Amino acid sequence: MLEKKNEFTIYPITVLQDNIVWVWVHNCNAVVVDPSISGPVEKWLLEKNLSLKAILQTHHHDDHIGGTQKLIKRWPKAKVIASKKELKRIPFQTFSVGDNDVFHLMDSEIKVIEVHGHTNNHIAFYISKATTKYNILFPGDTLFGAGCGRLLEGTPIQMFESLYKLNSLPENTKIYSAHEYTENNLKWALTLEPENISIFERLKLVQNKLKNGKSSLPSTLSEERKTNLFLKAENVEDFTLLRRHKDCWKC
Template sequence: MTENNTKVDAESTASAKPGISPAITGIKAFTDNYIWSIASNASNEIALVDPGDARVCIEFIEKNELQLTSILITHHHHDHVGGIKALVNYCRQQGWPLTVYGPAREKLPHCDVRLAEGDTVDLKAQGLILKVMDVPGHTAGHIAYTDGQVLFCGDTLFSGGCGRLFEGSPAQMLASLQKLAALPHHTRVYCTHEYTSANLEFALTIEPDNTELRAYREQTRQLREQDKATLPSSIGLEKAINPFLRCHQANIQENVVPEHSPGENLTLAAFTRVRQQKDNF
């Protein structure tokens, strides 16, 4: 496949902290998905996170002369797993060993290693040891991968938002987001959709006076006008601007839960209400 007939639409996002390895690149898929490629500085090996589209992954691999050795899955939705079977077959044809990691409690098209809370994934080529976190809410068995420097969180946490509750309860999603919010502030957040602009427009209806949120919306607007990715974000940024991580704040609770019962869990009540409002935004 030559460069002339291979069009790869990818965003390099390794610049959040210069000098930190490995390099992480977002491969654009569908309308707004990012498939994350985690590269090795010592070889041509890569890992892919949530490869919903095999075609764009293979184009990226062949254009850059890479070898796929690992796939990390966060949850079972088709736009995250739809390319796995084709990629498994592709690696077999190339004679490449491939290991597919995924959540223990979800039905997947192919998975070699089933993972749950506290398990680890050792990506030796990339120099990464990722801890697995159970983060149910968007789906019942959703997991995330982190080493405290990077976080691959699928559709649980978005920049300025969070995933819809397809299989979990508000209490489950809130607990999952609180686990992610407890990670170090500098942790870079690699979620899988370019939803940031729309999320921030909604967030401003919840906290219109949040100056950091307003500044971030302007920064995001400029990036998208240049067709640049808004990701990765960071845990520190999300705690400052993301209403789903800020439901413990009194101003949000007063805004969305003006009337409540004595002893009611206001953080959960506010989260539930904000999620309902976002679903209808």
């Protein structure tokens, strides 16, 4: 069931193998983040009698934009908000944004943060004045539970700088990552820091959530600072070694 309709709430829709499409609901409106496919999202919105107000796109990969065009056919007034640097790869965007741009949506102020590394033109959306005690971050594939995105187009220094930006946000920021990778990332981290109690305890909590059919997300920045080895990297060299190690690690 939905919360009271005058409250700010975010719901997960799990699709494909491990993607999470986040749906931000306020009153009778909804904002969808990175819809991989349209079917489950459209069904969910219709069942809850919600109107799609906007779609937030963090980057151009098909498992993040694959459902957008069908959704805007169903709700043609919905804005598609994406990086102005991705007009070619996200050509159906209707509201183009850049680094540090601020816009308002659903009674909240949203800041755009460029976080290159996973792709050349990746953005995150940061909500600092929502009707909730937490700040909200939609980082796409830049920051995961206990992990970060692979460097598919960008460089280690770009990702290191992007993570530094996100790590500078308030510690009570809730992080709504786009993939359910937390368990895998924590298992990897524990092989490097086997005596780290914070990682061990978080892994147990995450495994219990997953066992009961719940998502491990959102996490908080405070939690990530204790258990995310990429955020703990002190320099680009350390980060690069960690990223290479994770890329080659097999569960």
